[in-house]
């Protein structure tokens with residue numbers, strides 16, 4: 001029903017994906033497959049809902065529409081079998097902002113934040129930017145995927161570690177962490193009084209028959225040490241509208257965080273955020289989500305087949321969720337600058353360089369495949385030619 005092959009010209013929309021190519025990659029004319037938004041049109045049922053509000057023509061102070069939290073909680077219960085109480089939830093103006101705000105509330109200046117690289121780079125940059133020390137518990141690579149290193153975590157998690165930031169599902173490798181892993185993580189963190197921020201922004205995009213498991217749902221320990229952040233922004237391609245939510249079952253943690261947000265009015269949405277979210281979390285949204293994910297699965301199969309046939313030294317990891325493919329380029333035998341030179345200067349592509357995700361990302365590139373297949377094909381052909389010539 002929906003046409004994901006349609007190529008949308010983003011020129012003139014001030015989109016980040018194209019707009020900062022010159023600044024980031026030194027060339028404005030690269031094919032961009034980096035930042036995690038999609039090149040697909042935001043579905044019409046969302047733009048229609050926004051347009052209806054625009055037609056009103058008065059944009060004064062606004063409040064959360066009635067039924068908003070019930071609808072969000074209903075979506076989470078239906079999709080992830082997790083029953084969230086409405087009073088556990090609040091609006092936050094973005095997930096990275098949520099992480100920054102939680103660090104300011106819960107982590108004292110001499111305390112530390114644990115992350116498990118390779119992982120979404122703001123997990124490192126946000127604590128560092130807030131002048132908090134970051135402690136690394138690198139993931140272990142086993143058979144083309146990652147596992148958590150619990151022995152190491154127990155050693156490094158000293159009494160100054162106040163928070164661990166979890167990417168669930170994992171960005172960049174697209175892993176849906178299983179219940180047992182999350183339970184073990186919760187046990188270690190709960191015992192030590194460490195708050196786990198579970199960033200679940202990719203949760204509505206499990207693919208190839210995999211399922212997302214909300215961290216807070218795996219045990220009482222997990223519920224009590226958790227702050228969960230989620231959003232419709234990745235799934236429905238509305239990151240620019242900014243509509244995220246926080247869920248905290250523990251009374252004390254919730255009171256501390258939400259009273260701080262309220263004091264600073266950081267829990268207040270713009271007019272448009274709840275409208276877009278309420279239009280997304282509907283049966284129409286569900287139908288679109290399923291079609292979009294079927295297209296994403298097709299794109300991932302396409303990349304895997306293409307690499308097997310034409311780029312045998314590049315091994316894409318099949319993600320269990322979302323539209324980011326972690327390309328293992330280590331067999332090309334190129335160092336960091338030569339690998340970037342191959343992608344940027346020779347193939348004229350802008351991907352995320354694996355090193356930015358921290359230890360373990362060396363020799364990898366992160367490819368965003370949420371784009372019409374013809375564009376993906378163009379990208380892979382450019383890469384194949386560049387590899388042949390180098």
Ligand SMILES: Cc1ncc(COP(=O)(O)O)c(C=O)c1O
Pocket residue numbers: 035036093094095096097120167171199201202231233239244
């Ligand atoms: C794991 C993860 N968290 C957060 C974000 C960004 O979320 P927000 O725009 O709400 O800060 C992204 C975007 O790529 C992401 O992949």
